Amino acid sequence: MASDKVTYSQFACIGTGFSGIALGCTIKRWYGISDIRFIEKNSDLGGTWFVNQYPGCACDVPSILYSFSFAPNPEWSKVLPSKDELWNYLSKVCDQYGLRDKMTFNSTVERCEWIEETARWRITVRDTASNTTFTHECQFLYGGSGLLVYPRKVDLPNIKSFHGPVFHASQWRHDVDLTDKNVVVLGNGCSASQIVPAIKEQVKHVTQFARSKHWIVPDVKVPHTKVFQWLFMHIPGVMALGRFAVFLFMENSARAFGMDKASAAYRRQVTAEAEQFIKEKAPEKYHGMLIPDFELGCKRRIFDPGYLESLHSDRVTLRDDPIQEVTPSGIRSKNGFTEADIIVLATGFETNTFCTGIDIVGRGGVTAEEHWKSMGGPGAYNSTNISGFPNFFLLLGPNTATGHTSTVMAIENGVNYSLRLIEPILQGKATAVDVKLDAEKAYTSQVQTALQDTVWLSGCNNWYNRSQDGTVRNATVYPYSQAYFWYRCLFPVFEDFEYDVAKNPPRRAIWRKAVKYLVYAAASLSSLGLMVSGTKNQWDWTRVMPFSRDRVGGFGSDLLARVKL
Template sequence: MSEGKYSQVVIIGAGFSGLTMACQLQNQLKEFDYTIYERSKEVGGTWSANKYPGCAVDIPAALYSLSFAPHPGFSKLCPSQAEVLDYFHEVAKRYRVLEHVACQTEWEGAVWQESSRTWSVRLRDLVSGRVFHHECKILISAVGALVNPNSFDLPGVDSFCGEIVHTARWRDGLSLRKKDVVVVGNGASAAQLIPAVIHETKSITQFIRTPQYYVPNDNFDISAFWKAVFRWIPGFLLLFRFLIFVYLETAMAMIGLGQQGSRSRLVASSKSKAYMTGSAPEKYWPLLVPEYEIGCKRRVFDKAKYIPCLQNDRLLLTNDPIVAIQESSVLTQSGKAYPADTIVLATGFSLTHWDVDVRGRGNRSREEHWKEFGCIEAYQSIAMNGFPNFFYLLGPNSGRAHTSTLFAIENHTHLILRVVRPILEGRASSVEVKRESEVRYNQQLQSAIEKTVFTDSCGTYFNDSRTGRNWFIYPWSSFQLWYSTHWAGLDDWSYEATAPVESCLRPEKSLLQLCRCRIDSSVRQGIYHGY
C-alpha cells in the first residue's frame, strides 16, 4: 500500500456531475485544490460508456447543457452521443478540469477520521493494481446510477459462439452486418439502437418483458441560421432554454393521483397508444400497449422512429422468455430456438453504485444508516447525518423522469457549495445535516411520493425491491427544486468550529463575525449554525 495524498476536495466520477462540481468549485469558491477519480479509461460518464449505434440524448440540448457553459453549435434539437461527448470535452478543456482527473482508478471505500476531521479515501489503480489512500476535507460521490449493467446469467452463456454485448459496453468496430441479432430489452436504448442498425442486419429478434409508453417525437436539424441566432443574439439561447424548461415541466401534471392528474394521464396515454397502434402491425399491439398508468416509468421519446420499424419484416418482437443460450441461438420458454450471431443486451443497470463501503462517525456504514431509516435515502438527495463533509450528486431521490438531469445536477451542486463554503474558507472544520431534519425531510418525501404514480405498481427499478420505497424520484416540481437549493435557509445543518466557541464571543468581533458564530447552546462546544 503506497503513501497517501491530500486534497481539499475529492470527487468520485468524471461524468457530468463531477464536471459540474469541478467547474463550480472554481467559479463560485475559487477552489482549485481538488482531485477527480474515474474508473473508466476516459471522462464523460454515461456519454462515454454508451456508444451504441443511434445513441442520443432525448432532452433538447438547449436544456441538456450546463447553464454556465451554453453551446449554440449542436446540429440537432436532440444531438447524438458523439456531439454530447464533444461538448463535455469542450467544457472540461475550457475549465482545465482534465488536469485534476485520474482515470482508471477505482473507488473502494472511505472512512471518516474524527481526529483530523478528514476523509480517508481508499482507491485502486486499475492498471498497476496498486492500492492507495487519498485524504480530503470534502468527499463528493458523483457516481451516477447508469453505471453498472444488469447481469445476464442464463444457462449456456459460455457456450455461445458469437458476441454478447451490453449497450453500455459497446465495442468499437463491432459489426452487425448480415447477422442474426437478438436484442434483449425494450427501453430507450433498444428504441434508439434498432432503427440505427436494422437495415444492415439479416434479422433482429427483440425480446421484451414489460410494455412501454412510446411517445411520438421528431428530432429537428438546427440550421446554420438558427445556430447564428443562438450565438450572436444575446439572451436568445437562454430564452429558448427557458421555454423548453417550462414546456417539459407541464408533464408534472401527469404524476398526481387527483382528478387533474388522471385527466392528464388519460390524454397522454391515449396519444401514446394511438401512435403505437397506428404505426405498428396489429399482431404486436398486445405486446406494446401497457396496462399500468403512464408516468410511473420514464416514457420513451421515439425520435428514432422505432415503432414504425416494427413494420419491417427483418424485425420480430416477442415476449417469449429466454431460458437458455445455445451455440448459435437462444432457447425460449415455448421451446422455440431463435438464430443468433450477436446478442445485444439493452437490459438497464443495477444499483451497485452504492455498494462501496463508506463509514462515517463511529465507523457507521451507509448500510447501517439506511437500515435505520428503512430505505436508501439522503437529505435533499445530498447528505446523511453522521457522515460529515460527505455529499452526493445524483444521490437518492434526485431523479427527474420528465426533464433534464443536468438541471438537477446543477441545483444540487449549488446547494453543496452553499453548505461547504465555510469549510473551504477555513471558518469551520466539518458540517453535517441534523438527524431530525433528515428524518423530517424523508417523511415529507415519502408522503409526497405516495400522492403520485411513482409507487411500486409498475414494478419499476425506481423502487427498492426490498422495501417497495421509491429511491429514485424527486416528487416535487423543478421550481421547488431550484428554490430549495438556492434560497431556502441552511438551518438544517450543523457546523463544527475550527476555533473554541469562546473566541466567537470576544468584544473585538464584528457584528458579521458574531452572526457567523451564532451559538447553539443545546449542542456540544464547537458546534454552531446559520451559515
C-alpha cells in the first residue's frame, strides 16, 4: 500500500554511514542548514560499521585519519580501532550535530526520479517493517550507500545440502554459538584474517580455505597510547599535526602504485619486506599458500591483526586446494574432506556497482544504469556527478577509493565539493546544476587511461576491476593521490557545469565586487603553490588555473564564493 502523503526536505541522503553523516554535519557547519532527511535500510546508523559485526572486525586505516577533520577524537584506544569504537564515534558525532532525528530507518529507496517542472527529486521509499511505500521529495539528492554493500555471491556445488548454518561475514549470525564447533572460513582477505585469530580459542577447530593470496604487512602499533591521548586532549594543535603527519606518511605510499622505474623500485623494496615478515611470522608449511606471486599493491594489503601467528595454533588449518562440493556434514576438496558444523563466507563484496537496486531516473527518462551502459561502465565526473542527473551527487562514487589511505578524506572532499557546486542555488541564483556530458566523458576516459599505468591492472585478480565486453574497467580506485583529489574538490571547474538560472536572482552590492577582485588577485598568486599530484596526469591546467580564464569558474571564483563576499 502506498501513502498519498508527500514529505519534503531540502537535502536527502541515501545511507547513514560516514558519507551521510559528513553531509549532515557539513551543511550545518557551513550554512546552518538542518533541513535534511536520511533514508537508511538498516535499523540504525553507521553504514558498514553497523552491518559488519563479525568477530575481530576493525579498521585498517589509522584512527586519527579515519575520522572527520571537523570532529577529532583524542580518545581512540588504539591506532586501528574496532568496529564498536568506530560506531560509537559516529553515534557521538550524530548526537553532537543533532542528526539522529533526521534519520528514517528500516527503509529502502526503490526509485528516485528528477521532476523537471519543480526542480526536485521524487523518491519512492519502502518501509520494510510495514511493507508500505511513501514518497519524499528534495532539492538535492545524495547517494551515500557506500562502496562495499552487497556480499559477493559464491557458487558452491550442493551448498543447500549442508545441515549447519551458512552465512556471510558481513551478515554474522550472533545467534549461532561457535563454542566447540568445527568452523570453515572461506576466503583469506581482510575479513578472514580478522575472523580466524578472533575465534580460534572458542571453536573446536577452524579450517580456512584460501582462494587467493594477499600481501600481509605488520600491524600499526604505536607505544604509549595513553601519552598520545593526553597530548591530543591537552595541547592545542598536537592532534592536527599528528593527523597531518599520518596523512603525509600514507600519501607517500601511493608511489607504490605507479609503473615507472621509481615506483617499481619502491614496490620491490616493500614487497621484499612483506615477504620477510610473512616468513618470520607464519609456519613454514604455509609459506607457499600465503606469499603472492605478484607485487605488493596490486591487491589491498592486509595489516596483520595476529593472523599469521594464529596459524601456529593446533586449532587452525590453512588449505588452498579447490573445493569440489559441499556435503551435509562438511566440504569435499581436491585433497580430502573437511568436517564442518558452520560455514562462514568471507568472500568479499560486489564491486564496481553503485546505488544497486535503486531505479535512478534523470532527465529525459534516462536511468543511471542506462547512462553508465552508454559510457562503457560506471563512472562520474570527479567521482561525484553524472550528466543528465541534476542536483544529484555521489559520495564515494566511481573511482573514489584508494589503496593506501583513508576513504573518510575522500568523503569529506566530495561533500565539500558538492556544496561549492550548489552554492549559487542556495543563493537563489539558479535552480539546478548538471555536469556537461562532454566533461564527464573526458574525465572518465582520462581516469581509465591513467589506471592503465598502475599496478592495479598489472595482472593480478583483484576486486577493483571488472571485465566487460572483453575490456577491463576499474570503477573503484582513484588513480591519483588524495592530495590531488582534495585539490580538485577545493577548486571546481565551473565551466564544466550548466546551471538553470533562477527567474529573479538576487543582486549583490557593487562594493563587494571590488573586494572580490582584490581577493581574486591574491588567490591567483597563492594558487601557484597548491598544485599537488601523486602521479603523472594529462589534465588541461589552463582550464582550472584562476588567472587563465576571464569567465566564471576555476580557483579564484570558487574561493571568492567560499568567503561569501
